[in-house]
Amino acid sequence: YQTISNFSTASPDLWAQLAQADHIWTNGDHLAFSQASGLYSAAAGTAAQLESNYSCAAMADDGLWYIAGTNLKHYTFTAAAPEILSSQLAPVSSCQIIRAANQLYVIADGTLSVFNDALEKIYSPVTFAQFDAGSNTLLYGNDNELEIYTPSRHSSELILRSITPISSAVLNQQTGYVLFANDGKIKAIELDGRDHRNIYTLLN
Numbered sequence: 001y002q003t004i005s006n007f008s009t010a011s012p013d014l015w016a017q018l019a020q021a022d023h024i025w026t027n028g029d030h031l032a033f034s035q036a037s038g039l040y041s042a043a044a045g046t047a048a049q050l051e052s053n054y055s056c057a058a059m060a061d062d063g064l065w066y067i068a069g070t071n072l073k074h075y076t077f078t079a080a081a082p083e084i085l086s087s088q089l090a091p092v093s094s095c096q097i098i099r100a101a102n103q104l105y106v107i108a109d110g111t112l113s114v115f116n117d118a119l120e121k122i123y124s125p126v127t128f129a130q131f132d133a134g135s136n137t138l139l140y141g142n143d144n145e146l147e148i149y150t151p152s153r154h155s156s157e158l159i160l161r162s163i164t165p166i167s168s169a170v171l172n173q174q175t176g177y178v179l180f181a182n183d184g185k186i187k188a189i190e191l192d193g194r195d196h197r198n199i200y201t202l203l204n
Helices: 002-006 012-019
Strands: 023-026 031-035 038-043 046-051 056-060 063-068 071-075 083-086 095-100 103-108 111-115 119-123 128-132 137-141 145-150 155-161 166-172 177-182 185-190 199-203
Touching (some): 012 038, 012 046, 103 128, 145 166, 155 177
Antiparallel strands (some): 023 031, 056 063, 063 071, 103 111
């Protein structure tokens, strides 16, 4: 609602651009959007182009994080220009950025990395990742594996390996399980692996 009220005096041109936007990001105070291959910020009722060509982006409370060309950038909406965090990325054809708990994760062409002054590889291949704020961990995996990365230990732990495809995995720290779909069923696997991780079928 705050973002909408901030744009109550937006120009007709900005509204027209937003209507044609491919993606719109907001953190409640600021707004960014993409149109075709371009990336734009919106402020004071008008739009400004940040990049003519970008690969992926994510919005968080501390601004917009994105990849353009071989650069990983951060834009705070108060600075005159985006900050270049890394300029040595390999060109990517697909990517995803996750910003959570002061950590920055990037999946670039199937490789998951965390940014610590430079991108540090965690694992590959990775097709999905999601951060769980309750446990401060990152659940990630591919069609056959589920793993958890703990930022405080800078380490990963294998939760499950399956010869049949895994999908729709969700970490539920409160119950101590990861829920997932496999073999046409909804299943749950224990997070606690000190002895043996039991797997339960919840729905056939």
